[in-house]
Every structure is written in structure tokens, then in C-alpha cells.
Amino acid sequence: MSDSEQPPRKRHKGKHNGEEKISEGILFGLGNPLLDISTPVTQEFLDKYELKADNAILAEDIHKPMYIELVKKFKVDYIPGGATLNSLRVAQWIIGEPNRATFFGCVGKDDFAKTLLEKAKEDGVNVHYDINEEEATGTCAVLITGSNRSLCANLAAANCYTIEHLEKTENWAYVEKASFYYSAGFHLTVNPKAMLKIAKHAFENKKTYCLNLSAPFLSQFFKDPMMEILPYVDFMFGNETEALQFAKDQNYETEDLKEIVKKIAAEKKISEQARVVVITQGADNTLVCKEGELKEYPVIKIADKDIVDTNGAGDAFVGGFLAQLVQGKDIEQCIKCANYAANYVIKQSGTSINDKPDFE
Numbered sequence: 001m002s003d004s005e006q007p008p009r010k011r012h013k014g015k016h017n018g019e020e021k022i023s024e025g026i027l028f029g030l031g032n033p034l035l036d037i038s039t040p041v042t043q044e045f046l047d048k049y050e051l052k053a054d055n056a057i058l059a060e061d062i063h064k065p066m067y068i069e070l071v072k073k074f075k076v077d078y079i080p081g082g083a084t085l086n087s088l089r090v091a092q093w094i095i096g097e098p099n100r101a102t103f104f105g106c107v108g109k110d111d112f113a114k115t116l117l118e119k120a121k122e123d124g125v126n127v128h129y130d131i132n133e134e135e136a137t138g139t140c141a142v143l144i145t146g147s148n149r150s151l152c153a154n155l156a157a158a159n160c161y162t163i164e165h166l167e168k169t170e171n172w173a174y175v176e177k178a179s180f181y182y183s184a185g186f187h188l189t190v191n192p193k194a195m196l197k198i199a200k201h202a203f204e205n206k207k208t209y210c211l212n213l214s215a216p217f218l219s220q221f222f223k224d225p226m227m228e229i230l231p232y233v234d235f236m237f238g239n240e241t242e243a244l245q246f247a248k249d250q251n252y253e254t255e256d257l258k259e260i261v262k263k264i265a266a267e268k269k270i271s272e273q274a275r276v277v278v279i280t281q282g283a284d285n286t287l288v289c290k291e292g293e294l295k296e297y298p299v300i301k302i303a304d305k306d307i308v309d310t311n312g313a314g315d316a317f318v319g320g321f322l323a324q325l326v327q328g329k330d331i332e333q334c335i336k337c338a339n340y341a342a343n344y345v346i347k348q349s350g351t352s353i354n355d356k357p358d359f360e
Contacts, residue, residue, distance in 0.1 A: 024099045025126065026326050027091060028178035030166070030194060031084025031187050032158035033105040033129065035112045037067065038142035039074040046143060046150055054241075056151040056215040058189065063141075063152050070141060080119040081140055082158070083184035083214060083315050089123045090319025090341050091326075093353045098124035100326070102174045106130040106161035106190075112137035113157075123353065128174065130165035132157040147307045155190070163194045179207050180326050182318070185214035185226065192225035199232035203270055208325070212318060213238030216245035223249055231270040235325070237318050240281045258287060258294055265289040276331070278338075280317060286339075288331060297335045300343040308347050316345035320359075 046053060049066050059066075070076055080089075088101040095101075103120065107113035107129045116137065120127040138158035143150040165171060175181075181202050183195050202209040211233045213219060219226060219242070230236075238246070240257055247260040254260060257279065265277040274291040281287070285296040320341030324334040340359045348354070 022095060022097060022100050022327060023177075023179075025102050025174055025177040027088065027101040027180045027182065027322060028175060028198070029084045029088045029101065029103045029182045030161075030191075030198060031103070031105050031184050032082045032138060032153070032155055032161075032190060033080075033085050033103075033107050033116050033127075034082040034138040034140040034153060034155070034158060035116060036079040036081035036140050036142045037070055037076050038079055038144065039070060039076040040144045041070075041074065043145060046145065049152070051143065051150045051152060053145050053148040053150055056153070057217060059141075059152050059154040063154070066141060066152065067139060067154065078115070079142075080116050081142070081312070082138070083186055083212065084182060085116075085120065085125070086312055086315035087182060087184070087319040087322065088125050089120065090316045090345070090353060091323040092124040092319075094320060094323035094337065094341065094357050094359060095326070096357070099126040100124070102126045102128070102178065104128055104130070104161070104166065104171070104174075106132055106157050106159075106165075108135050108137040108157040109133050110137050112139070126174075128171060130161050132160040135160055147304065153186070159190050161187075161191045161194065163191060163197065166194045166197065175201060180210065180322065181207065182210040182212075182322060184212045184315075185218045185222075188218055188222040188225050188229075192222075192229065196225075196229055196232075199229050202234075203232050206271075208234045210235040210237065210318075210322070210325075212236075213242035213246055216242055218242075219246040219249045231268045234271075234273055234275060236264060236275060236277045237314075237321075238277075238279050239314060240279060243279045257281070261287045261289045262292065262294060265292070278321065278335075280314065286335060288335065290331060295331075297332075297339075300339045302343060302346060306347055312348075313342045313346045317342040 088103050092101045103125050135157035138156040140153040181198050199209045209232050243260050261277050261279050265275050277289045279287045288295050317338040320338040321334045324337045
């Protein structure tokens with residue numbers, strides 16, 4: 001079937017009591033389920049483990065003793081995390097109806113896995129884990145200094161996700177059921193083949209595939225799998241640091257962020273649907289490029305005293321955006337909801353969603 005012969009993109013909705021209802025499983029996510037170990041630390045602690053105040057990396061040998069020291073020296077919070085799952089939890093929270101989002105990832109056979117499963121179900125996400133009996137469930141140190149956070153992820157079992165799990169008939173049925181797909185770029189370090197299989201399915205069936213740049217090191221060291229998937233990406237998310245690094249690695253020869261956003265949007269695209277690129281800049285305007293046109297959207301202002309934890313704000317932003325995207329809302333409404341979700345989460349510890357949303 002040629003591209004022109006394929007059916008138009010659909011947002012599967014049904015009727016309930018005379019009103020349109022978002023279909024179960026409309027949003028699908030593949031990512032790294034992690035249990036966040038979150039706590040404020042000192043700059044000296046960051047220096048000891050060669051960590052930067054506002055960055056995200058994968059744990060190396062030097063970082064392994066850190067997790068034990070964190071628990072011994074600091075009062076820590078255990079919060080279900082992992083970028084993709086965070087975004088789906090927030091999207092599900094705003095949508096309000098359970099099981100609209102489905103999540104796949106790999107965990108160990110331990111209590112941390114039980115915690116992640118229970119929390120995801122509490123939030124209404126339909127979770128189907130690939131269970132690895134040899135590795136422990138992954139963890140992520142969330143080290144808070146002021147309003148900054150340094151993330152150091154020990155993927156463990158999350159690094160073991162298999163494409164065989166995705167391809168099982170009963171599991172692939174969830175992929176086919178969805179109309180929108182999202183992965184944080186972090187899964188490029190785990191199973192880019194699984195990501196590409198989903199992206200190709202989205203293209204072949206006129207559905208929507210979304211990806212996040214997620215961290216500067218991904219465009220540096222996982223450039224090839226990222227660029228293999230990029231032609232299938234309909235919505236690309238990221239922040240200014242990640243976009244600048246992407247531009248450097250792609251030899252854009254400019255540090256003008258607005259030009260970079262336009263260039264990312266103009267990268268090779270398989271389908272005729274124009275890629276939308278959404279780049280946040282912290283407290284500054286969010287940049288959005290669609291069909292070559294760049295627009296800026298202001299964020300919701302927040303006083304420094306009200307900022308509890310910036311960890312998860314980016315994930316929440318994407319979750320809010322996706323919650324509107326699956327309902328067919330325009331970019332302006334998607335950004336409005338994204339800002340609402342980020343503003344809510346930044347006032348919490350981690351990606352905690354404890355109240356009913358009041359977004360309108």
C-alpha cells in the first residue's frame with residue numbers, strides 16, 4: 001500500500017452516554033521503568049561522584065557506591081520513575097479515564113518491581129512488564145541541589161528489555177490497539193530495534209510516533225539509532241541543552257536555538273506529515289516549529305520559593321501535551337496543558353500526582 005493509498009490518521013474514540021470517549025489503549029509507551037531514589041544533596045556530594053547539577057547520565061563503576069551512601073547519609077524518597085512511564089502517568093492523570101495509556105518495559109523480580117507496578121496501576125496506566133529474573137529492578141538517583149537535579153540511572157533490569165516480549169501476540173495487540181506512541185530517548189541505549197519496529201508500525205498505519213531527545217549524551221553516543229528512527233518521528237520533544245548538543249553532533253554550525261529547532265523539524269521525514277518539534281527552555285518561552293513556522297509560547301511563571309523539585313517537570317510537560325494530542329487538540333491547547341502539568345509537578349517531590357487535575 002502506498003503512502004497516498006493509506007487511510008487517514010485516526011484518533012480512536014467511541015461513544016459513551018452520547019459523549020465521545022477516549023478509547024482504551026490509545027497511547028502506548030516503551031521505556032525504562034525505574035524507581036527514583038530522590039534526596040537533596042550538597043555540591044560536594046556531586047563533586048565526589050563527578051556529577052553535574054543539571055544533567056542526566058547512566059551510572060558507571062564510579063557511581064555504584066553512591067546508591068548505598070545515599071540511603072545511609074540522607075533521608076530519601078522512593079518515587080516510581082523512568083521518563084517514559086512518568087509522562088504516561090501524567091497523561092493518564094489528566095485524561096482521567098483508566099487504561100488509556102499502556103506501558104512496556106523490563107523490571108526485576110523483586111519488591112521494587114511490585115512498587116512500580118502498584119503505583120502505575122494506581123495512576124490508571126496499563127502496565128505489562130518484561131520480567132528479568134537475573135537483574136534487579138532499575139533505580140535512578142535524583143540528586144537535588146537548589147532548583148536543579150542531577151539524574152544518575154542504574155538501568156539494571158530496565159536494560160534487558162527484549163523484542164521477543166514486544167512481539168508476543170498478546171503484547172503486540174496493545175501496539176496495534178494504540179494510535180499514539182511515545183518513548184523517551186533513553187530507551188535508545190536499551191532496545192532501539194523495538195523502538196524502530198513501533199515507529200514503522202505507526203508510519204504504516206497512519207498513526208503518530210513521538211520521541212524525546214531526553215539527554216545530551218544520547219545524540220552524542222547513540223547518534224546512529226537516533227537518526228535511524230528520526231525519519232519516523234512526528235513529534236520531537238527536548239530542552240535547549242539537548243537541542244544544542246544535537247545540533248553540534250549533526251554539524252548544524254549554529255548555536256541559534258530558533259534555527260536549530262527549524263533544522264530538526266526539517267530533517268528527513270518518511271511520511272508527508274510535517275514533523276513538529278517542541279523545545280523547552282526552563283523559565284523561558286517554549287519553541288515550537290510546525291511546517292517551517294516557528295512560534296513561541298510562554299510558560300507559567302512560578303516563584304523560586306514554590307519550586308520543590310524540577311525532576312520530572314520535563315516528563316510532566318510531555319504528559320500534559322500527549323493528554324491533549326490524543327484528543328485531537330491543536331498545538332496551542334497541547335502546550336497549555338503541558339505547561340499546566342509541568343507547573344504542577346515542579347511543586348512536588350518527583351513526578352508525584354496527588355490531587356485531581358483542574359485543567360480546563
